[in-house]
Amino acid sequence: MAGVALEHAILVSLLEQPGSGYELARRFDRSIGRFWTATHQQIYRVLKRMETDAWVTAEEIDQDGRPDKRRYSVATPGRAALTTWLREPVQPETVRHELAVKIRGAAFDDAAGRAALISEVERYRADHETTLSRYLAGEQRDFPDAAELDDGQRLQHVVLRGGIDYERMVLAWLDDVLDTLHNLSR
Amino acid sequence: MAGVALEHAILVSLLEQPGSGYELARRFDRSIGRFWTATHQQIYRVLKRMETDAWVTAEEIDQDGRPDKRRYSVATPGRAALTTWLREPVQPETVRHELAVKIRGAAFDDAAGRAALISEVERYRADHETTLSRYLAGEQRDFPDAAELDDGQRLQHVVLRGGIDYERMVLAWLDDVLDTLHNLSR
DNA sequence: TCATGCTATGAAACTAGTTGCATATCAACT
């Protein structure tokens, strides 16, 4: 039970704003995706289980000009399950940093492989540059006046600042990586 | 094929130093674990598959005072597979940041829940403080003189610096989180 | 002698997550 967290990420997202599986999938590509990734298939499957367990309730919405959708809201048992989970210890993070593996692996590749890695790091760096810009734009848009925020917004803001800090750290480190790769002896 | 990376993390680790499944598991708790986590069961299973595929070869080692072990080394097909993988594009990271979910979830919990979260963040912070100390001690031990390093060591060092940067960023952010949690209105 | 603990490997069952495919509505453009 402890580690099963997609349910809980969905509960938080639905408490912030009820929505359909499709909308959740888009949020997981945007804001929630900063700290929890999930595909739409996984989201639909988990939503179905959560509905069976009465953690959420669904409401059929007829839409003009679009297919119907099912809007989910958090029910009392779901909210209780979230509270229980919130008070459990945070599990140690499981890190999967593929680029770090490739950097150490570069010791066992030739000059062509290292050149390829440098290009790849540059592309990767550009992606993170884009992500940082997106976060900063989102911060301007959603949290323009720090004094005017309610508690929920303050908590969302501090998580966003974590994303911004992370991206800045990554960019600085990637510069260090590029410098190291350019200055290898062979 | 692209995302299957535990094999490749194992290949890098075995190229840096041949070893048994048990030794690999310990490395994955230590140095490699900085950027790729894995349990011993997963490592044993993957090693078996890699042996079947002739990516690695095993050698039975009789040990005095300890159970026998199987020392694995990377074979030519494994090295070729690593080279192929190294030149593939880096997959986007899949982020799973449970603490961030709990922080946003705190908006839907009461004062007691927030107090529990503050304690949890403090404990989490202490863990990261320990991790940073361990990294810094490892840096002193393994890379005392930056001018004397060969390419493999330089690459290992830049990855370790990434870990150090990450831990420092996390600690600063956790201070921000604690400050935010202490200053919520209700 | 017995308990504890580290070394060392592994099976079996389960849970989580990914990939590929399928279906359907409707808008906008060609």
Added chain:
DNA sequence: AGTTGATATGCAACTAGTTTCATAGCATGA
């Protein structure tokens, strides 16, 4: 009329990862 693209949901098969349990050698200390 046909294509493209966004919205919207879902199944089936597969792959990856976790958890629980089991086994065994040998050292150390109570």
